[in-house]
Amino acid sequence: MKKFFILALSLISSMSAFSNEFLETVYLRNGSIIKGDIVEFQPHKLIKVESADGNYFVVDYKDIEKITRERISHDIQTNEYVDGYTEHVDAPQFSLTPGYRGFVGVETMLGNFIGLELSTVHGKQLNNKLFIGGGAGMIFAENWNDEHYSFPVFADFRVDFVDKKISPFLDLRAGADFAVSGDSGFYGDCSVGCRFKRSSISFGLHTIKDHDYIYQSERYYYVNPDTGLEDVRYYGGEYRNENQVLDFVARFSFEF
Numbered sequence: 367m368k369k370f371f372i373l374a375l376s377l378i379s380s381m382s383a384f385s386n387e388f389l390e391t392v393y394l395r396n397g398s399i400i401k402g403d404i405v406e407f408q409p410h411k412l413i414k415v416e417s418a419d420g421n422y423f424v425v426d427y428k429d430i431e432k433i434t435r436e437r438i439s440h441d442i443q444t445n446e447y448v449d450g451y452t453e454h455v456d457a458p459q460f461s462l463t464p465g466y467r468g469f470v471g472v473e474t475m476l477g478n479f480i481g482l483e484l485s486t487v488h489g490k491q492l493n494n495k496l497f498i499g500g501g502a503g504m505i506f507a508e509n510w511n512d513e514h515y516s517f518p519v520f521a522d523f524r525v526d527f528v529d530k531k532i533s534p535f536l537d538l539r540a541g542a543d544f545a546v547s548g549d550s551g552f553y554g555d556c557s558v559g560c561r562f563k564r565s566s567i568s569f570g571l572h573t574i575k576d577h578d579y580i581y582q583s584e585r586y587y588y589v590n591p592d593t594g595l596e597d598v599r600y601y602g603g604e605y606r607n608e609n610q611v612l613d614f615v616a617r618f619s620f621e622f
Contacts, residue, residue, distance in 0.1 A: 400423050462491050462526060468486070468489075468621065469485075471485050475615050476613060476615075478509055482506050495525055498523055502517065503517070515546045518544070519553075533560070534560050535561055536557075541554075570617075572612070575608060
């Protein structure tokens with residue numbers, strides 16, 4: 367009897383009108399808050415949350431600002447939850463999810479040409495690091511010799527090295543430059559930079575076609591019919607020389 371009494375007392379003391387539980391709190395970028403249990407998690411895609419009242423919410427991964435785990439008290443008698451201790455859970459990193467990705471950018475050119483380029487790029491994010499797409503732009507530049515106004519069209523390949531809000535990246539472009547004023551030809555760009563969530567800044571080298579003029583002269587020997595002696599004459603002219611030139615570029619981009 368004594369043992370039974372001690373056992374019953376232990377059970378009663380271990381029970382309480384309140385039982386401690388954990389609930390995840392999902393904070394969305396639009397300011398909404400969802401509390402409940404995460405019942406499904408698809409990396410870089412979505413999470414599914416069952417709220418305390420039994421409703422289900424499917425949340426797109428990129429819309430999540432952060433997630434915290436909160437220790438709450440559940441009143442067994444009233445079936446109500448009382449907020450309590452909050453335990454931080456690692457929020458999802460800003461992740462590049464497969465699908466459409468676009469950029470608009472502006473860059474300055476310094477070197478053989480001094481000018482400005484506006485560009486836009488659209489394509490597909492293959493995974494959380496690799497992007498491939500195509501773009502077009504407008505170039506307004508000049509040098510000591512000529513003005514250059516053109517419309518480049520190019521393929522774009524980009525690698526983001528880490529899957530975080532701040533990530534270094536490499537960007538490669540190659541295509542054709544169609545000039546309104548100046549020389550049409552190959553268009554290329556190689557830059558490295560850093561992404562800050564939805565914006566980025568990069569630096570690199572840019573190449574388009576240009577021309578200059580070279581004066582060439584040659585001499586030839588002939589026999590002077592008046593004197594019968596060998597004489598020399600020079601002839602020459604100015605020749606147009608087309609070549610690829612390199613410029614240093616600094617680019618600021620915004621992505622959507």
